[in-house]
Amino acid sequence: MALDDAGQNVTTGATEFDAVVIGAGPVGLFAVFELGLVDVKTCVIDILGKPGGQCSELYPEKPIYDIPALPSVTGQELTDRLMEQIKPFGAEFVFGERVDELQRREDGRFDLKTDAGRTIVTKVVVIAAGGGSFTPKRPPLDGIEAYEGASVFYAVRRMEDLRGKDVLIVGGGDSALDWTLNLAPIANSLTLLHRRDEFRGAPHSVEKMRALVAEGKIRLLIGQMTKVHGDNGVLEAVTVKTADGEERVVANAMLPFFGLTMKLGPVATWGLNLNENLILVDTEKFETSEKGIFAIGDINWYPGKLKLILSGFHEAALMAQQAHKYVHPNKKLLFQYTTSSSSLQKKLGVK
Amino acid sequence: MVKLTFIQPDGASQTVEVEAGLTVMEAAKLNDVAGIEAECGGACACATCHVYIEPGWVEKTGKPADIEEDMLDFAFDVRKESRLSCQIKVTTDLDGLTMRVPAKQF
Numbered sequence: 001m002a003l004d005d006a007g008q009n010v011t012t013g014a015t016e017f018d019a020v021v022i023g024a025g026p027v028g029l030f031a032v033f034e035l036g037l038v039d040v041k042t043c044v045i046d047i048l049g050k051p052g053g054q055c056s057e058l059y060p061e062k063p064i065y066d067i068p069a070l071p072s073v074t075g076q077e078l079t080d081r082l083m084e085q086i087k088p089f090g091a092e093f094v095f096g097e098r099v100d101e102l103q104r105r106e107d108g109r110f111d112l113k114t115d116a117g118r119t120i121v122t123k124v125v126v127i128a129a130g131g132g133s134f135t136p137k138r139p140p141l142d143g144i145e146a147y148e149g150a151s152v153f154y155a156v157r158r159m160e161d162l163r164g165k166d167v168l169i170v171g172g173g174d175s176a177l178d179w180t181l182n183l184a185p186i187a188n189s190l191t192l193l194h195r196r197d198e199f200r201g202a203p204h205s206v207e208k209m210r211a212l213v214a215e216g217k218i219r220l221l222i223g224q225m226t227k228v229h230g231d232n233g234v235l236e237a238v239t240v241k242t243a244d245g246e247e248r249v250v251a252n253a254m255l256p257f258f259g260l261t262m263k264l265g266p267v268a269t270w271g272l273n274l275n276e277n278l279i280l281v282d283t284e285k286f287e288t289s290e291k292g293i294f295a296i297g298d299i300n301w302y303p304g305k306l307k308l309i310l311s312g313f314h315e316a317a318l319m320a321q322q323a324h325k326y327v328h329p330n331k332k333l334l335f336q337y338t339t340s341s342s343s344l345q346k347k348l349g350v351k
Numbered sequence: 352m353v354k355l356t357f358i359q360p361d362g363a364s365q366t367v368e369v370e371a372g373l374t375v376m377e378a379a380k381l382n383d384v385a386g387i388e389a390e391c392g393g394a395c396a397c398a399t400c401h402v403y404i405e406p407g408w409v410e411k412t413g414k415p416a417d418i419e420e421d422m423l424d425f426a427f428d429v430r431k432e433s434r435l436s437c438q439i440k441v442t443t444d445l446d447g448l449t450m451r452v453p454a455k456q457f
Contacts, residue, residue: 058396131390140427140455172424195429200421224428259425261390261397261457 011092017043018327019124020112021091022099022267025053027297027312028128029082034320035126036089037344040327043092043120045099045112047133052079054130057260068310078309088349094118098133102270102293110292124323127279127288127295128312131262139170139256141228151235152254156183164188166250168238170225171257177201179255180209180218190218191249193240197222221249228254267299275301285322286315292326294319353441356449357384357402369441375450376400376437386452393437398425399456400436405449412439412448427455 019035021028024046032042048057055064055075063072070078097114102125105111112120136154138144144152156162156179167187169180172194178201180192192209197220199206212218223242230236237248264277273280273289278301281287286294296319297312305311324333338344345351352368355378359365367382379387379400391397395418404412409432415423419438423429436450 054391058391059394062394062396137425137457140457195424196420198420200424258457259398 011094014043014092015120017041017092017120017122019043019126019323020045020099020110020120020122021126021128022046023053023128023130023297023299024048024051024093024095025128025130025297026055026078026082026309027130027316028053028126029079029086030313031126031128031296031316031319032086032089032091033082034316035323036086036091037338037347038320038324038328038333039331039347040124040320040323041091042089043094043122045094045097045114045120047096047098049096051083051093051095052076054262055079057134064309066308066310088347098265100266102266104290104292108292123292123327125293126319126323127267127293127299128297128316129265129267130298132267132277132299133263133265134260135263135265136256137258137261139225139258141225144228146233147228147230147235147254150233151230151252152256154256156255159183159186162187162253165253167191168193168249168251168254169257170194170254172196172199172201173257173259174201174205175257176255177205177209179257181205181212184212184218187253189250191221191251192218193221193223193225193249195222195224221247223247264299278305281315284318286319287322294323353443353446353448355379355441355445356447357387358405358449358451359385360452360454371441371443373441374437375402375439375441375448376435378441379436384452386456387436388456389437395419395422395435395438398422398435401426401429401453401456402434402436402450403430403453404432404434405451406432408445408448408450411444425457426453427457428453 018040019042021031021044024044035042056079060076061074063074097116099112100115101113103111109121109123110125163186166189168191169176170193184190213220223240225238226241227239235252237250240247240249279288279295281295281300281302283302286296288295296315298307336344353371354368356366369378376389388399390399419435
């Protein structure tokens with residue numbers, strides 16, 4: 001499922017690549033650089049709407065102190081600099097889509113399929129998915145799974161589906177506020193539930209929401225959900241614990257917005273050898289148990305593994321050497337430095 | 352050294368000794384306290400190191416800052432005495448601090 005903020009793709013619509021990098025975090029982005037230097041044309045796919053992965057999603061403004069030669073850099077700045085560094089290689093970016101299926105073809109290449117139905121053929125796959133796909137957090141209520149997709153939604157695909165419903169929106173950020181404002185006119189009734197009477201969302205949205213409450217168009221309830229009621233996936237009501245006790249809120253549609261968490265997701269079903277939800281790789285090529293499928297960064301494991309961005313950069317460089325062999329089997333790879341090689345400098349656009 | 356006690360939902364209690372200067376989350380992780388996940392590693396970005404401060408200690412641990420309050424919105428069964436343990440620095444003042452681990456971290 002794509003996330004609510006599914007983004008702006010920079011795609012030419014091409015469907016065949018030398019390499020697909022899954023994950024646009026710092027390590028996935030640097031893989032584009034290392035692959036580019038050895039003439040491997042790359043497409044990057046990420047479930048988020050923008051590059052940076054955890055760096056820009058979890059701590060865009062927090063400084064990182066262990067990137068060599070950068071005494072202090074924020075997650076966002078590191079992402080921006082990597083995007084600038086890989087620009088010469090013209091990688092294709094597909095944002096807001098999750099790779100769901102990966103299958104080897106008869107010709108040795110791979111078929112990839114995203115949750116948006118996009119199919120891509122590639123010679124090499126590089127899994128740089130960090131902690132896994134960012135997935136909406138599921139409220140920890142017993143039995144809520146049974147309602148997902150029918151009455152409980154983590155993103156709104158079609159507003160019309162919610163017309164005439166008794167909608168319960170839970171959360172205090174922008175997603176909760178935006179959907180409150182958007183759905184108020186078409187819902188039969190709308191309750192916004194949040195644990196405190198303060199909202200993280202944009203101040204003007206908070207103002208608009210409070211105006212709707214004052215006009216009696218929506219209800220704002222301060223409390224927390226403790227139980228869901230319903231039958232066969234059809235939600236009927238939710239028990240809410242408030243300062244005054246318990247209340248049963250009638251609702252046949254619920255939109256919980258509790259942020260994102262990381263889940264390994266479909267990678268687990270691709271037949272790769274795993275070690276406690278991490279992908280086993282060798283330390284020469286960072287290749288998985290399947291030839292042509294590599295795993296780099298936080299998602300891999302090998303003896304001595306450290307989940308550091310700088311380790312991921314190293315892994316990307318070694319991975320690219322082997323990827324080159326698969327993509328250009330007849331070409332000899334000459335080891336070169338960007339400082340002195342005129343051919344590398346040409347690729348970087350500095351000569 | 353400072354003593355910290357974590358009480359699990361089933362009543363089991365574990366007391367750990369750590370040096371001042373660490374965060375309570377780090378103290379918990381170093382001593383394998385169950386139920387403290389700390390998915391983001393202490394960046395106040397995930398709300399999976401949530402604890403309840405025992406009565407009597409709330410004044411000493413202080414109130415959550417705004418960013419911590421915002422992140423607590425994402426935690427499960429948040430109460431008045433809820434804190435994210437990665438945002439509490441261990442000081443000698445906190446010797447004896449007792450906390451409860453919630454039933455779930457989401």
